[in-house]
Amino acid sequence: MQAGENAIGDAEARGVPTVTASAGSSSRNRGWTHVLKEGDSFLVTDGQGDVHANTPGAQGLFHEGTRHLVRCAVTLGGKPALPLVAGVDATGLLLATQGTNQCVTLSDGRILVERSVLLSRQLFLWQGVCYLSLVCQNLTAQALAFPLAIALSADFADLFAVRGFESRGRGTLLPVDVEPAGLTYTYQGRDGVLRRTRVTATPFPHASAPTGLEFSPATGAFHLLPRHCL
Secondary structure, eight states: OEEESSOOOOOOOOOOSOOOOOSSOEESOTTOEEEEEETTEEEEEETTSOBOTTOTTOOEEEETTEEEESEEEEEETTEEOEEEEEEEOTTSSEEEEEEEOOOEEOTTSOEEOTTSEEEEEEEEEETTEEEEEEEEEEOSSSOEEEOEEEEEEOOOOBHHHHTTOOOOOOOEEOOOEEETTEEEEEEEOTTSOEEEEEEEOSSOOSEEETTEEEOOOTTSOEEEOTTOBO
16 A cells, blocks of 8 residues: 555555564554554554544554545454454564454355454555555364455545644545556545555455455455465
8 A cells, every 4th residue: 555645556465474573562452553654654553453444543544644545454254353462563664463253154154263264464664655464374174265355445634634623625536446456546635736545456356346355266255275374
């Protein structure tokens, strides 16, 4: 997820084998927030690494005083992960978290038992780009199939308005550009500046919509072999 004024760049979701959290703040509580800061960009998430709209604490991805993402939330089987552990490293650039799935009844009637999947994620902020890496590990001796999705939205709110100060008015949110690799959010500001936030994923999502990305094959499920990671 890249945030900037005239040329807004990329977000990549890439599988990695392990997640490591170095010294820094840590949390097992979704009521906590984490902050990453680099240059003119900063990211505020909940304790699990998700960004939620309309929550206290001004969560979001910000660049040069504008919030470029107001929602970025991962779900397993349609529900957020249960938090296990999270930590920001000593540089303040990397957040690593681990969580597990809730018990959920899937659309075909199958039940995904709680704590069947370990979800590890890393969020890294560098030069106006926020990189999100997700790894799912099957903790059971059976093959698992479940939906995995990332809910997204952008509001391009001014930082002062986010903090509750009086706004001088809003610009115009333009239609979301939906592409095979991801999404582009565009905003025409009252100051005449066109701002964009581009979200891309590797591998490509199986479905893209203005409200997010879904990483599921045509069957509507994310497949994991016993004890395997993806």
